[in-house]
Amino acid sequence: MLGQSSGFVSVVARNRCAAGGGMVDGRDVRLAIAGVGLVGKRHADAMFKTDGVRLVGVADPSDEGRQYAQVQDTRHYETLAELLEGELPDGVILATPTPLHVEQALACVEAGVPALIEKPLADSADAGDALVRRAAERRIPLLVGHHRRYNPLIQRARAVIESGEIGEVRAVQASCWFYKPDGYFDVAPWRKRRGAGPISVNLVHDIDLMRHLCGEILSVQAQASPSLRGYENEDVAAALFRFEGGAIGTISVSDSVVAPWSWEMTSQENPIYPATSESCYLIGGSQGSLSLPDLRMWTHRGARDWWQPISATSLLRNASDPLINQIAHFAEVIRGRAKPLVSGLEGLRTLRVVEAIQRSAETGRWTDVGTSQSRED
Numbered sequence: 001m002l003g004q005s006s007g008f009v010s011v012v013a014r015n016r017c018a019a020g021g022g023m024v025d026g027r028d029v030r031l032a033i034a035g036v037g038l039v040g041k042r043h044a045d046a047m048f049k050t051d052g053v054r055l056v057g058v059a060d061p062s063d064e065g066r067q068y069a070q071v072q073d074t075r076h077y078e079t080l081a082e083l084l085e086g087e088l089p090d091g092v093i094l095a096t097p098t099p100l101h102v103e104q105a106l107a108c109v110e111a112g113v114p115a116l117i118e119k120p121l122a123d124s125a126d127a128g129d130a131l132v133r134r135a136a137e138r139r140i141p142l143l144v145g146h147h148r149r150y151n152p153l154i155q156r157a158r159a160v161i162e163s164g165e166i167g168e169v170r171a172v173q174a175s176c177w178f179y180k181p182d183g184y185f186d187v188a189p190w191r192k193r194r195g196a197g198p199i200s201v202n203l204v205h206d207i208d209l210m211r212h213l214c215g216e217i218l219s220v221q222a223q224a225s226p227s228l229r230g231y232e233n234e235d236v237a238a239a240l241f242r243f244e245g246g247a248i249g250t251i252s253v254s255d256s257v258v259a260p261w262s263w264e265m266t267s268q269e270n271p272i273y274p275a276t277s278e279s280c281y282l283i284g285g286s287q288g289s290l291s292l293p294d295l296r297m298w299t300h301r302g303a304r305d306w307w308q309p310i311s312a313t314s315l316l317r318n319a320s321d322p323l324i325n326q327i328a329h330f331a332e333v334i335r336g337r338a339k340p341l342v343s344g345l346e347g348l349r350t351l352r353v354v355e356a357i358q359r360s361a362e363t364g365r366w367t368d369v370g371t372s373q374s375r376e377d
């Protein structure tokens, strides 16, 4: 379902043989997590519900990290280097603060260990580019944690768009609005600092889905306003973008607006958010339109004509937890049976759009997204 056979087949086998161990086939995939904060714990929960994988250790220097390892009865390491040395896991999930992603992912790559890196891939696209190139040289698979792509409803939406049912995509409208309480920032002060605003922390997911559903984004124009709470980042921003296929998109984000119109508050992916039945994405085509996440397709009953009745069909789809699907997919990549659905390069392309939005918000000018030196394997 999520990719074809991989060119990375031998990575783990090579590691295991070098370590005197067996092959992954026929046994559980041994995974470790660096950073067991908010999202690292969610990965562990997903792992516990996924067949064929096992959590073998966590690296986290905090007291909470140590206690968490104790409660989960798994080995604790102060550092990722010690974890890699002590466990030589089959794969590592990096759920650490964003500024650590590149350095830690490079450590995994040099140790020959595939990594699933939380989003955003890096704190700068150029550093992310260097990481992706090094991983390609070493033929070590990297995945980026844009888990929404593993949601069956996104897979259904993409299939509908690709089949041409809504015609040519001409316009996209998306919103990412919610209110994060002060405590969210106080418990992890890095969230207040430059680079951790809602464009890079939240909008990056929506941009990734826009690219996944509607194609490459070539250029953007954006505006942003500084945080009213005095943090080092924006607390509201909006962007206009041009897709390669000719569509035009608009998107806005705020972590300081009280509203339900965001993927977080509508998709029901994560039970910590109260569910609403609103939609947050509208994808407009020449034959019909799609709203998400309610997955309703709007078409005229007769001719395409604004004076003709228009109605919506609710499309069917399966339901399953994208984080569990992502872990299962990571294990398949490690086994050499699948190619990363969201590769390092995909995460990098999404990050380049985010950086273009940030640059444009500073200059107010149309900004090209630009290209990377990294290439698809």
Ligand SMILES: NC(=O)c1ccc[n+]([C@@H]2O[C@H](COP(=O)([O-])OP(=O)(O)OC[C@H]3O[C@@H](n4cnc5c(N)ncnc54)[C@H](O)[C@@H]3O)[C@@H](O)[C@H]2O)c1
Pocket: 034, 035, 036, 037, 038, 039, 040, 059, 060, 061, 062, 065, 078, 079, 080, 095, 096, 097, 098, 100, 118, 119, 120, 145, 146, 147, 188, 201
């Ligand atoms: N996919 C998603 O939906 C999603 C959601 C939230 C956060 N994220 C991303 O996940 C990452 C972590 O975010 P968070 O909100 O969980 O942060 P957090 O602050 O809650 O957790 C980070 C953890 O990393 C630990 N840590 C710090 N330095 C470390 C080191 N050198 N080695 C190992 N562990 C270390 C901290 O002690 C902490 O437990 C960020 O990149 C963020 O953007 C993704």
